[in-house]
Amino acid sequence: MGASSFRTVKSPAELTETFRANGLKVTPQRQLLFGLMHGNTVHPTAEALFAEASARMPGISLRTVYQTLTDLASMGELRLIDVGTGATRFDPNTDDHHHVVCSSCGEVRDVYVAGSDRLKVDGLEGFRIEEASILFSGTCVTCASDTVSRASARG
């Protein structure tokens, strides 16, 4: 569970190779997005990445951001996750893991779960299961302390 086993999205250089190998072209827009996803741990939305990308390359289209992200996802280089906050999040961590989401601010963090093979599950009869995802939700430390300070300001 240490950083040594952490499997994230390939480097921009490697993704360039992967794209070319798949017959896809490598454009400046794509290279920018490769860089923005590499080592990214905040599970950004398409809009958030678009904002970052726009700052570095004014005129880049939101459509292109979506296109590149779905290309990356369909090649298995990143994961699309839905934590119920409205917009799809993009996760460069392709390890087998799960997520926590703060129900107040929407922050998402990776969670590693061991022992799920020992769960007793009733109700899967008739299904060929391909995936199981666990989503924790609660309040992050920042939002919790905000609540506390607001409460004491009132009191």
Place this chain on the structure above:
Amino acid sequence: MGASSFRTVKSPAELTETFRANGLKVTPQRQLLFGLMHGNTVHPTAEALFAEASARMPGISLRTVYQTLTDLASMGELRLIDVGTGATRFDPNTDDHHHVVCSSCGEVRDVYVAGSDRLKVDGLEGFRIEEASILFSGTCVTCASDTVSRASARG
């Protein structure tokens, strides 16, 4: 885990009482929806309930369906679930349970999981967890056999 411990939405008569007790009026539209949810095990979307309701009460508004369902949910009489198929599902089963979704047809079924307290979870530091939901996804028996028959038709 038998039917005896199954906790579903209250009967239409009980919901009538609950609504009145909360200062809400009991309209024909609401009574119709109470009946449609009672004993419902298909995890319908608002649109699906709207279609059923429209057949019995032409002219009922989709807006009213949403309104009544969110009222029921905020009273804890049913649960809103998101299985990643786009639309919110409404689940009259208020037991502590989880779900499987067929990635092909979107069918949802209830799943009971025991032993989740023995999971080893890493990454929740700093979060006050309020909920954990497990979502299985795979192919239901109907979609699996459809695939088989299509494959043999081709062969």
Place this chain on the structure above:
DNA sequence: TGTCAATCTGCAACGGGTGCGAACTAACAC
């Protein structure tokens, strides 16, 4: 340097869901 398929952008459109306000009606009092 040329060719051409792949890509980019902007806009229209779509699905799910919500805010709003005028018309309506359940609930309670008399």
Place this chain on the structure above:
DNA sequence: GTGTTAGTTCGCACCCGTTGCAGATTGACA
């Protein structure tokens, strides 16, 4: 039965996230 009024219903406009489309552009390879 009638009146009063707060809660509801309906339909429309609109929001958000996302995708389809098409014309202009450009990476990749000869």
